[in-house]
Amino acid sequence: MAVSGLVMLLYLVVHMIGNLEIYFGAGEFNAYAHWLRTVGEPFMHDEWTLWLVRVVLVAAVVAHAVSAYQLSRRDIRARPTPYVHRRRRASYATRTMRWGGIILGLFVVWHLLDLTTGTVHAGGFQPGHPYQNVVDTFSTWYGDVVYIVAMLALGLHVRHGFWSAAQTLGVGSGARDRALKTVADVLALLLTAGFIAVPVGVMTGVVSWR
Amino acid sequence: MKLTLRVWRQKNARADGAMATYEVDGVSPDMSFLEMLDVLNERLALDGEDPVAFDHDCREGICGACSLVINGDAHGPERTTTCQLHMRSFRDGDTIDVEPWRAAAFPVVKDLVVDRSALDRIIQAGGYVTAPTGSAPEAHATPVPKPVADQAFEHAECIGCGACVAACPNGAAMLFTSAKVNHLNVLPQGAPERETRVLDMVAQMDGEGFGGCTLTGECATACPKGIPLTSITRMNREWLRATRKASDR
Numbered sequence: 001m002a003v004s005g006l007v008m009l010l011y012l013v014v015h016m017i018g019n020l021e022i023y024f025g026a027g028e029f030n031a032y033a034h035w036l037r038t039v040g041e042p043f044m045h046d047e048w049t050l051w052l053v054r055v056v057l058v059a060a061v062v063a064h065a066v067s068a069y070q071l072s073r074r075d076i077r078a079r080p081t082p083y084v085h086r087r088r089r090a091s092y093a094t095r096t097m098r099w100g101g102i103i104l105g106l107f108v109v110w111h112l113l114d115l116t117t118g119t120v121h122a123g124g125f126q127p128g129h130p131y132q133n134v135v136d137t138f139s140t141w142y143g144d145v146v147y148i149v150a151m152l153a154l155g156l157h158v159r160h161g162f163w164s165a166a167q168t169l170g171v172g173s174g175a176r177d178r179a180l181k182t183v184a185d186v187l188a189l190l191l192t193a194g195f196i197a198v199p200v201g202v203m204t205g206v207v208s209w210r
Numbered sequence: 211m212k213l214t215l216r217v218w219r220q221k222n223a224r225a226d227g228a229m230a231t232y233e234v235d236g237v238s239p240d241m242s243f244l245e246m247l248d249v250l251n252e253r254l255a256l257d258g259e260d261p262v263a264f265d266h267d268c269r270e271g272i273c274g275a276c277s278l279v280i281n282g283d284a285h286g287p288e289r290t291t292t293c294q295l296h297m298r299s300f301r302d303g304d305t306i307d308v309e310p311w312r313a314a315a316f317p318v319v320k321d322l323v324v325d326r327s328a329l330d331r332i333i334q335a336g337g338y339v340t341a342p343t344g345s346a347p348e349a350h351a352t353p354v355p356k357p358v359a360d361q362a363f364e365h366a367e368c369i370g371c372g373a374c375v376a377a378c379p380n381g382a383a384m385l386f387t388s389a390k391v392n393h394l395n396v397l398p399q400g401a402p403e404r405e406t407r408v409l410d411m412v413a414q415m416d417g418e419g420f421g422g423c424t425l426t427g428e429c430a431t432a433c434p435k436g437i438p439l440t441s442i443t444r445m446n447r448e449w450l451r452a453t454r455k456a457s458d459r
């Protein structure tokens with residue numbers, strides 16, 4: 001869970017920073033998207049790097065989901081009889097890891113169908129013109145809602161997930177605990193804010209067709 | 211004080227259990243929680259009823275025999291053992307729910323008594339040192355630096371009560387196991403089995419049907435001895451180190 005989670009987290013940080021290029025206009029954003037397909041050339045053939053990243057990511061997603069499933073099954077089996085007297089436990093981020101993870105998994109499917117394949121895209125999907133496609137998506141109310149809700153879920157998931165991964169990998173200690181928690185909070189906040197900045201940009205008209 | 215108790219009653223391991231309600235009168239705020247249960251049991255015995263079975267031994271917070279989930283909290287509302295919890299932590303007229311530790315690895319034996327021998331088997335798997343038996347060795351023969359001794363003592367405080375398992379939403383025994391592993395792994399006396407200890411104890415823990423850790427931190431909050439959550443981190447570090455070393459060989 002820890003290693004696959006950190007792989008995805010690293011990808012998300014890069015992805016978030018890349019997305020912010022949308023604020024510099026269609027030319028720059030589309031050029032960035034084009035660069036993603038040619039990066040590493042001439043050593044790497046066209047799209048090789050992109051596909052390498054995709055393969056690693058799919059492996060990480062599958063590993064993360066499979067281990068989450070196994071862990072959850074084991075955890076549920078370990079407490080067959082619930083307590084009669086229940087009380088709210090742990091923090092919100094901690095309690096929502098399972099459902100938050102499922103929501104994020106569904107979001108990723110939606111997101112790929114929306115902006116990679118264009119299957120569920122609102123308006124005419126134009127391959128190779130991600131700027132226009134992004135503006136399309138965030139011009140619909142449900143596009144904004146889906147993305148913003150998912151990014152809030154992402155922030156919560158990362159908040160508990162990053163710190164937990166550090167514990168699983170044995171990196172934490174009493175003295176370092178506060179620092180690790182702070183890094184987790186900052187990462188969660190930056191990712192959420194950075195990703196949400198895109199739909200907000202479109203909604204406020206800062207990012208638009210013209 | 212006058213209290214309403216709702217207590218888990220279960221005849222034996224195979225029978226179905228249920229919460230039963232009792233009124234207990236004449237409780238002094240200075241009584242411990244177990245003394246309050248003694249008052250109830252005395253009356254039940256006089257009425258010819260089966261007294262409520264619960265575990266206890268030292269009643270001074272050091273043996274780890276007592277248990278009980280009180281109003282959803284393992285060992286009740288204070289950071290101490292149930293035997294050292296006093297009735298002044300409750301208010302006159304309160305209704306108090308009393309349940310056994312709940313975990314697949316801790317089957318109910320009767321009422322509030324559960325079988326915690328799974329923890330003993332984790333100890334048997336590696337919670338020992340290879341030391342010559344017989345008379346105690348000369349204390350200065352193996353110097354232990356003060357910070358190391360402090361770490362060992364911090365983990366050695368674990369009394370093996372199992373409240374960490376009871377409080378964990380996953381029924382995991384990571385805090386207990388990590389306390390026991392770290393206690394010996396930081397000391398020079400524990401060095402010969404440093405790798406096998408952590409690997410064997412974790413394997414035994416997994417085999418006993420405890421859940422997996424999701425770092426909720428409920429264990430460290432419930433622990434009457436204040437074993438810190440970072441104890442688990444340290445055990446993970448030891449486990450990864452031992453796994454690497456084993457694959458090198």
Ligand code: HEM
Pocket residue numbers: none
């Ligand atoms: C023949 C006489 C005695 C026998 C058979 C005996 C036996 C024991 C035993 C079996 C224990 C428990 C050890 C353990 O926890 O592993 C113990 C603990 C203790 N005994 Fe004795 N004892 C004797 C005399 C005394 C005397 C005379 C004193 C006081 C001057 C004493 C003071 C203590 C104390 C303070 C402890 C607790 C030690 C601790 O904190 O672990 N004992 N004894």
Ligand code: SF4
Pocket residue numbers: 367368369370371372373374375385386389429432433434435436437
């Ligand atoms: S770690 Fe704490 S709660 Fe768990 S068994 Fe030891 S003393 Fe009890």
Ligand code: FES
Pocket residue numbers: 265266267268269270271272273274275276291292293294369
């Ligand atoms: S009875 Fe010994 S710790 Fe509570």
